[in-house]
Amino acid sequence: MPGPPDSRPSISRRASILRAALRLEKRLLGKRQRPMTQVRKRLELLSPFVPGRRNYTQMTSVDAGGVPGMLAAVAQSRAERCVLYFHGGGYSIGTAALYRDFLWRIADAARAQVLFFDYRLAPEHPFPAALDDAVAAYRWLIGRFDRRHVAFAGDSAGGGLLFAALLRLRDEGVGLPRAAAALSPWTDLALTGASMRSNAVADPMLDPDNLPELVHNYCAAADPRNPYISPVYGDPAGLPPSLIQAGSDEILRDDAVRMADRMRAAGCEAEVEIWAKMPHVWHLYARLIPEGRRAIARIGEFLQQRM
Numbered sequence: 001m002p003g004p005p006d007s008r009p010s011i012s013r014r015a016s017i018l019r020a021a022l023r024l025e026k027r028l029l030g031k032r033q034r035p036m037t038q039v040r041k042r043l044e045l046l047s048p049f050v051p052g053r054r055n056y057t058q059m060t061s062v063d064a065g066g067v068p069g070m071l072a073a074v075a076q077s078r079a080e081r082c083v084l085y086f087h088g089g090g091y092s093i094g095t096a097a098l099y100r101d102f103l104w105r106i107a108d109a110a111r112a113q114v115l116f117f118d119y120r121l122a123p124e125h126p127f128p129a130a131l132d133d134a135v136a137a138y139r140w141l142i143g144r145f146d147r148r149h150v151a152f153a154g155d156s157a158g159g160g161l162l163f164a165a166l167l168r169l170r171d172e173g174v175g176l177p178r179a180a181a182a183l184s185p186w187t188d189l190a191l192t193g194a195s196m197r198s199n200a201v202a203d204p205m206l207d208p209d210n211l212p213e214l215v216h217n218y219c220a221a222a223d224p225r226n227p228y229i230s231p232v233y234g235d236p237a238g239l240p241p242s243l244i245q246a247g248s249d250e251i252l253r254d255d256a257v258r259m260a261d262r263m264r265a266a267g268c269e270a271e272v273e274i275w276a277k278m279p280h281v282w283h284l285y286a287r288l289i290p291e292g293r294r295a296i297a298r299i300g301e302f303l304q305q306r307m
Helices: 013-029 036-049 097-110 129-141 157-171 208-219 253-265 290-306
Strands: 057-064 067-074 078-086 112-117 150-155 179-183 242-247 270-275
Touching (some): 013 290, 057 112, 057 129, 067 129, 078 097, 078 157, 097 112, 097 150, 097 290, 112 129, 129 157, 150 290, 157 179, 242 253, 242 290, 253 270
Parallel strands (some): 078 112, 078 150, 150 179, 179 242, 242 270
Antiparallel strands (some): 057 067, 067 112
């Protein structure tokens, strides 16, 4: 499998420490399933402690076509560019406050504004609520920005939602953004990727036995192989140039690889980078590990070249 341009056989000491900490947390949590309301309350208590770059970042609340959002900009953000950000969290959690330290980094790397939108969450709002909100937010966005200067980016479940939104927008005849970047995307809610089991022990963060509940919460009665749920089963013809990054030990590694393979087979431009021993969405730990900062810089370079 291809690796990033600066791929190395070893990882930084800080990344090794992070992996150990994540592995310990995974072991302590085990396979216990907590009510989603409890998980959200815990994250709500933690969110004020997420660092940011407040003195240099402008955060503006917006109503993106009926979907609440937060528009982030830094001094380097160009007024005509915008990245629509699809957050992760298994379709069940995720807020702009939790992404505060990450959004400004994407804005800086891409030299763009970043619109984080709060799509409705499962299980209270199962499929297609999140997809409907993504489409509404994009339609609102291209009413204010030339789509040639718009890109998509998203992580984990948000990475899968990103590709699902592209499929639906294409099917509805809506002009697509110029590029997309997916970070450890979850593109197969049927959980059929070989790495789902082969990396079950190696993955320091995710346990495949905890995913079926998230699938049930989001899909409800829908078929998880529906391409608008699991875009790896769709026809990606016509989708924009995409950069897909994943860690070598992730259970979702093959979700990334297979999505890129399907895109290339359909004639799309798709680059996949497999970063050695990186945990799920290591980009969110950019404050702590150099690999996170390098991966974000690579995303920024990719998006800038196309926006």
